Amino acid sequence: MHLFSILISQIINGLQSGAIYALVALGYSMVYGIILLLNFAHGDIIMVGAYAVWFSMAHLGLHPIPSMLLAVAASTLLGVLIEKLAYTPLRSAPRLSLLITAIGVSFLLENSFQLIFGAGAQTVPNLISGPSLQVGSVTVSFSAMLTILVSVICMAGLTFLVQKTKLGKAMRAVSENMSAAQLMGISLNRTISFTFAMGSALAGVGSVLYLCTYGQASPTMGSMLGLKAFVAAVLGGIGSLPGAMIGGFAIGLTEALVSAAGLSVWKDGAVFAILIVVLLVKPTGLLGKPMVEKV
Amino acid sequence: MAMLEVKDINVYYGAIHAIKGVSFEVNEGEIVTLIGANGAGKSTILKTVSGLLHSRTGSIAFQGENIAGMAPHKLVGKGLAQVPEGRAVFLRMTVEENLEMGAYTRPNSELAPHLDRVFEQFPRLKERRKQVAGTLSGGEQQMLAMGRALMSSPKLMMLDEPSMGLAPILVDQIFGIIQTLHQSGTTILLVEQNAQMALGVADRGYVLETGKLVSSGTGTELLKDESVKKAYLGG
Numbered sequence A: 001m002h003l004f005s006i007l008i009s010q011i012i013n014g015l016q017s018g019a020i021y022a023l024v025a026l027g028y029s030m031v032y033g034i035i036l037l038l039n040f041a042h043g044d045i046i047m048v049g050a051y052a053v054w055f056s057m058a059h060l061g062l063h064p065i066p067s068m069l070l071a072v073a074a075s076t077l078l079g080v081l082i083e084k085l086a087y088t089p090l091r092s093a094p095r096l097s098l099l100i101t102a103i104g105v106s107f108l109l110e111n112s113f114q115l116i117f118g119a120g121a122q123t124v125p126n127l128i129s130g131p132s133l134q135v136g137s138v139t140v141s142f143s144a145m146l147t148i149l150v151s152v153i154c155m156a157g158l159t160f161l162v163q164k165t166k167l168g169k170a171m172r173a174v175s176e177n178m179s180a181a182q183l184m185g186i187s188l189n190r191t192i193s194f195t196f197a198m199g200s201a202l203a204g205v206g207s208v209l210y211l212c213t214y215g216q217a218s219p220t221m222g223s224m225l226g227l228k229a230f231v232a233a234v235l236g237g238i239g240s241l242p243g244a245m246i247g248g249f250a251i252g253l254t255e256a257l258v259s260a261a262g263l264s265v266w267k268d269g270a271v272f273a274i275l276i277v278v279l280l281v282k283p284t285g286l287l288g289k290p291m292v293e294k295v
Numbered sequence B: 001m002a003m004l005e006v007k008d009i010n011v012y013y014g015a016i017h018a019i020k021g022v023s024f025e026v027n028e029g030e031i032v033t034l035i036g037a038n039g040a041g042k043s044t045i046l047k048t049v050s051g052l053l054h055s056r057t058g059s060i061a062f063q064g065e066n067i068a069g070m071a072p073h074k075l076v077g078k079g080l081a082q083v084p085e086g087r088a089v090f091l092r093m094t095v096e097e098n099l100e101m102g103a104y105t106r107p108n109s110e111l112a113p114h115l116d117r118v119f120e121q122f123p124r125l126k127e128r129r130k131q132v133a134g135t136l137s138g139g140e141q142q143m144l145a146m147g148r149a150l151m152s153s154p155k156l157m158m159l160d161e162p163s164m165g166l167a168p169i170l171v172d173q174i175f176g177i178i179q180t181l182h183q184s185g186t187t188i189l190l191v192e193q194n195a196q197m198a199l200g201v202a203d204r205g206y207v208l209e210t211g212k213l214v215s216s217g218t219g220t221e222l223l224k225d226e227s228v229k230k231a232y233l234g235g
Helices: A002-034 A042-058 A064-090 A096-116 A142-164 A166-176 A180-185 A187-213 A221-236 A241-260 A265-283 B042-049 B072-078 B095-102 B110-121 B121-126 B138-150 B168-183 B195-201 B219-224 B226-232
Strands: A131-137 A138-140 B004-013 B015-025 B030-036 B058-060 B078-085 B158-161 B187-192 B205-207 B211-220
Touching: A002 A042, A002 A138, A002 A142, A002 A166, A002 A187, A002 A221, A042 A064, A042 A096, A042 A187, A042 A221, A064 A096, A064 A187, A064 B072, A064 B078, A096 A221, A096 B095, A138 B226, A142 A187, A142 A241, A166 A180, A166 A187, A166 B095, A180 A187, A180 B072, A180 B226, A187 B078, A221 A241, A221 A265, A241 A265, B004 B042, B015 B030, B015 B211, B030 B042, B030 B168, B030 B195, B030 B226, B042 B158, B042 B187, B042 B219, B078 B138, B095 B138, B095 B158, B121 B138, B138 B158, B138 B168, B168 B187, B168 B195, B168 B226, B195 B219, B195 B226, B205 B226, B211 B219, B219 B226
Parallel strands: B030 B187, B030 B205, B078 B158, B158 B187
Antiparallel strands: A131 A138, B004 B015, B004 B058, B205 B211
16 A cells, blocks of 8 residues: 555656646647757746746745746747747758757857856745645645646647637648648748747746746756657657647656656656657657658 | 739749749739640749749739739738649648638638638538548549638639649549639639640640740640640640
C-alpha cells in the first residue's frame, strides 16, 4: 500500500511537470508547423516570463495576480517581437540560417539577463496558496491541481481556436500551403505573428505555473525546460498539437517514474534517451505526419 | 479599358530569365487562354499577376489599378481569384473548411449564401462537405479548388492547368463548368497545356514559347493556325 501511494504521488508529480512541458511543447510545435523552424529561443521566453513575475512583485510591488498577467503579456509580446525582428527578415533564407538565428536569440536573452540581473537565481514569494487534497494516503498539492487544471483549460482553448475559429483555420491553411493560403487572401505576416503570440502566451502561462511550484527564476532556467519540451514535441510528432500535449505529459511521467525508481540522477538522461529512440525508430513521432517535400 | 492589362513583364528565377517582355490583356466578360508547352512560363505569368512572383519591369493593371508588387493576399479583395497549379487544396482540412478559406476576405454573413451557391454548382462537394480534402479524387479536388476560388465572388478567375492529370471525361466536365462560370458573368484567364480544349472555349488566346508570346488571335483563328496545329494540336 505504501509503495502504491508513492507511485500515485509520483504520477501526480509527473502530470504536473508534464503539463508545463506540454504547454511549452505546443509553442514549439505551432511554430514548427507554420514556418518549419525549431525555435530554440522558445524556452527562454519562459525565463523572461518568470523574471517578469519576479520583477513586478519584488520591484514594482504588484500583487501576484497582476504580476502573473503581466508575465503572460510580456512573454506574448517578446515572442512576436523576436519573430518580427529576427525571423521575418529571413523568411526566404535557407532554413539553417533561421535555426542558427534562433540559437543566437536564445544566447542573447540568457546572457543579457545574466548581465542585467546577475547569474544567480531570484526567489519568487509564494504566488498562490490553497488547500491541498487528501485522498487516502496520497496528498495532492494545490499547485499540482492548479497546474494541471490551468494547462488543460489552455489546451482546450487552443484546440478550439485552431479547429473552429477563422484565424485558427487560417493558421492551418498557412501551415499546409503558404502560397495557396496567400491566394485566399490570408496575410502571412499576420498569421505567423499570431502563431508566435499564441505559442509565447502559452509559454508565459507555463512560466507562471513553473513559479507556482519551484518559486525560482534564473537566466538559464529556460534552456533545460525548453530542451525537454522540444523532446516532448518530437515525441508527439512535431507540428502536431495533440502530439505535443501527449508528448509533454509522457516526458513528465517518465521523469517522475525514473525518480520513483530511485534513479533521479538519470531523469534528464532518460528524457534524452527518448529523443534518440524516437529519432531512430519513428522520426515522425507518435502523431506526426511524414513530411512531403513541396515542389 | 481592359479588365486586366499586363504590359512588358520580365520575371526571373535567380539568373534565369523566365518571362521575357510579355504583354497581354483580358477584357471584361472574356475567356482568354495562354497556351504553351511545359516550361513555357504560363504558370509563372499567373503567379506574377497574383503577386506570388514579381516582375522587374512593366506594369500589371487590374480594373485600372496598378497591382504589380502588391502582396498576394491583398488582391483577393479586389476581385482576383486564382485556382493554383496542381489544385493546391488544403488536404488536411475538410471540404467545407477549404471553401471557408476561399471566402476568407468576405464578411461571415456572406459565408452561407456563397456556400449554397458553390454547392449548387458542385453537388459532389456538398455530399463530401465534412470529408477531409486529402480523401477526394483528383477531379473532386479540382472542383474544390474551383469552388474555393468562387467563394470570394471574383470578377476575374485565373485557372492554372485545371485539366492536369484528369481523365478525359473529367476534363470535359471541368471545361463545362468553366463555360457555366463564364456565362454567369465571371471573366476567365485560363492557362492550359491542353490547347485543343482551351482554344475551343476561349474567345481569344495567346501562344507562349520559352517565355515569349509568339502569336495571338481568337480561339478559332489559333485552332486553324498551321504553326499552332503543328506544335500543340498534334499536326
